Amino acid sequence: MTASPPPQEDHSADHTRREGLLALRNGAKLAASMILTWGVALIVTFKLPKYLGPERFGHYRFGDQFAMSLAVFLSLGVDTYISREIAVRPKHASEFFGGVLVTRAIVILPLIVVAFLFLDGEVHERRLAAALFGVAYLFTALNQTFQQTLQAASKVDGLAVANVVAKVLWGGGTFAAVTMQAPFWMLPLPMIVGEGLKAAFLYIATKDAVDLELRIDVEQTKKVLKIAFPFYIANVAVSLGSSIDVVVLGKIVSKTSEEVGWYGSARQIAQLSALLSPIMSGVLIPMMSRARARNEDDFYRILRRGFEAVIVISLPLTLLLALGAEYWIHITIKDRFLPAADSLRWLAPTFVFAYANVLLWLALMILDRSWTITIVSIAGLLLLPVLIIIAVPLFAPLGPGGAGMGVAIALSTRELIIVLVFLAFLRDKALDRRGALSTMKSLAICAIVAVADHYLTKLTIPPLRLAADAALYGMLAIALRVIAPSDIKAVLKMVKDRKKAAAS
Numbered sequence: 002m003t004a005s006p007p008p009q010e011d012h013s014a015d016h017t018r019r020e021g022l023l024a025l026r027n028g029a030k031l032a033a034s035m036i037l038t039w040g041v042a043l044i045v046t047f048k049l050p051k052y053l054g055p056e057r058f059g060h061y062r063f064g065d066q067f068a069m070s071l072a073v074f075l076s077l078g079v080d081t082y083i084s085r086e087i088a089v090r091p092k093h094a095s096e097f098f099g100g101v102l103v104t105r106a107i108v109i110l111p112l113i114v115v116a117f118l119f120l121d122g123e124v125h126e127r128r129l130a131a132a133l134f135g136v137a138y139l140f141t142a143l144n145q146t147f148q149q150t151l152q153a154a155s156k157v158d159g160l161a162v163a164n165v166v167a168k169v170l171w172g173g174g175t176f177a178a179v180t181m182q183a184p185f186w187m188l189p190l191p192m193i194v195g196e197g198l199k200a201a202f203l204y205i206a207t208k209d210a211v212d213l214e215l216r217i218d219v220e221q222t223k224k225v226l227k228i229a230f231p232f233y234i235a236n237v238a239v240s241l242g243s244s245i246d247v248v249v250l251g252k253i254v255s256k257t258s259e260e261v262g263w264y265g266s267a268r269q270i271a272q273l274s275a276l277l278s279p280i281m282s283g284v285l286i287p288m289m290s291r292a293r294a295r296n297e298d299d300f301y302r303i304l305r306r307g308f309e310a311v312i313v314i315s316l317p318l319t320l321l322l323a324l325g326a327e328y329w330i331h332i333t334i335k336d337r338f339l340p341a342a343d344s345l346r347w348l349a350p351t352f353v354f355a356y357a358n359v360l361l362w363l364a365l366m367i368l369d370r371s372w373t374i375t376i377v378s379i380a381g382l383l384l385l386p387v388l389i390i391i392a393v394p395l396f397a398p399l400g401p402g403g404a405g406m407g408v409a410i411a412l413s414t415r416e417l418i419i420v421l422v423f424l425a426f427l428r429d430k431a432l433d434r435r436g437a438l439s440t441m442k443s444l445a446i447c448a449i450v451a452v453a454d455h456y457l458t459k460l461t462i463p464p465l466r467l468a469a470d471a472a473l474y475g476m477l478a479i480a481l482r483v484i485a486p487s488d489i490k491a492v493l494k495m496v497k498d499r500k501k502a503a504a505s
Contacts, residue, residue, distance in 0.1 A: 049188070050266045050334040052179045057126065059251070059261030061188065062269070064130020066247040067120075071112045072138035073240035075105050077226060078233025080149045081366060087153035087211065088290045094150055094207075095214040100222025102215070105142070126185055127251075133189035140196035147203035154210045163202045170195035231371035238378030239362070242385055242415070249389050250408050254397075259340075264405030266334055267344035271322070271351060289367050301430050304364050309436040311360055313483055315353045316443045317474045321467055323349035324454050328463035340402030347409035354416035361423035361431060370426070377422050385415045439483055446477045 050058045079101050087094055116135065120128045144167075151160045174191025177183075207213050226233075247265055254260045293300035322329070326346040330338050365374050388411035396407035424432055432440075450470050457466045478484045 047333040048176060048179050050262070050269075050338055052182075053185075053262075055259035055262030055266075055337060057185065057262070059259060059263075059265055060124055060126040061130050061185075062247050062265030063127050063251045063261055064132075065134050065189075066244045066265075067116075067127075067131045068134035068138050070241055070244045070248060071116055071135065072142055073237050073244075074112060075108055075139070075142040076145070076233060076236050076240075077101060077104060077108075078229030078231070078236055079225060080145050081232035081236060082225060082229040083146065083149045084153050085290055085367060087150055089294065091154045091211040094211045095216065096218050096221040097225040098146075098213060099215040099217045100219060101146070101225070102143075103217060104222065104226065109139070129186055130189060133186065133193065137189060137192040137196050140193070140200045143200050144196060144203055147200070147207045150207050150213075151203070151210055160203065160206065163199045163206070166202070167195040167199035170198065231375045232366070235362075235371065235374040235378040238375070238382040242378070242382045245382075246385065246389065246408050246412055249386055250393070250404065253390070253393055254404055260397075260402070260404045263338060263341040263402050264344050264408055266330075266338050267341035267348055267405065267409065270329065270333065270345055271348040289363065293367055300367070304360070304427075304431055305433050305436055307360055308357065308431050309439050311356045312353065312436070312440050313443055313478075315356050316447060317471070317478070319349045319352040320447050320450060320474065321471060322352065324451065324470055325463060325467045328467065340400075341405065343402050344405040344409040347406055347413055350413045351416050354413065354420050357420050358416065358423065361420070361427060364427065364431065365423065373426055377419060380422075381415055381419045384418070385411060388412075388414055442481045442483045443478070446474055446481065446483065449477065450474050 049061065053061060079097070083094070116131060120131055144163075148160055171191045171194075174194065175188060178187050178191065204213075247261065247268060250264055251261045289300055289303055292303055323346045326342040326349070327339060330336075330342055330345065334341075362374055365371075389408050392407035392411045393404050394407075396410070397404040399406070450473050453473055454466065454470050457469060460466075461469070475484075
């Protein structure tokens, strides 16, 4: 009698489980470093506005965002290329890394010329801040490349340490400068020192992680830059779209206006919500890339559940940020910046839209839809100034902070449009019936909590009111099964079994 063959083992579920555990571990490491750096970032976010005041803080933010806008042209698109390719062939980095550094050095010269022409005639403090932040962002661009390489290779221990050290140097140096009432030009120096030392540390970590060799291979560099070019255009469009709002507002209003300072402070508070974006890109890109290479169904399953999780998690945080806008400003940067409350309230939805856009952007990238990303991103970049130019004159007459509120409305509108366009391309591959139902339930809960908050406003103090809002949201989310206990148990079981999976 012939023995029947053993049943074929289904490796797909096992692979998915291992990928989930790896992503969970790396995400936890990066999240821990991010949480530690949040405290440092809060120093800069809250201490600087109080020290400088609305007008000088407006000059500081203008210079910062202007330098950041120019620095995006140094990316060359290779960071996105690295995230996708180094995850599956780590040693490939040595074939193009040196050539990319040389290309970036060539790109710097025209950027300096553009900066000189654009800032001619500007307020001295704006020009000074732009020049100093420009040096800092040179290091930041280099660090981003090191970071993406380490994340793609799933070697994030050194990166987590570097993030903490750099932020401590930046925040600690800024705190010391403010405490000693240092002159304006000293305020960007801690960032330069922190990012410079981080670059040296990450170079050593990257060299060990992927056996990096700095050699110039012209043909390989040209090949990589050609493949990365659509990513480059998309990255420039996306990054400019997240930084030019302050620059455009600074050009529209008077050079000495406090509007830039009010809006800039609200924008800086709102940007704290984006600190977890590196975790999304660093963890999900390698995980989704390997899932697609193994089984496309696994890839789309991760995408759908990831999109649902982004909406479910970010909506309540967005709601609390909007409902407590005046309170958050009062306890952080004090009442001189209360005109920024309306801007913060309208910037809150970008918390949801930005994370959704990051996830959908990554999915299209892994699906080799780079030109789709590029076209949508360019359209979004061109749309933002148009929306700002329309909105600012409409809302500026409302009083102090009105111009900033107009910019915030324009930014949120642009982000929503991009989400809808990305979903139109991916359709049910990104948002299935379960995800759509969770989104509608979450929005309904937001509406109920907002109505309840309206009646609580005059009855209780802000901390108690916001705590009641959070409790009500949580109870409704559990009652309507937006938060599923089974999903929480699955994640906890994954954490519990991580050692067993690692051994297998």
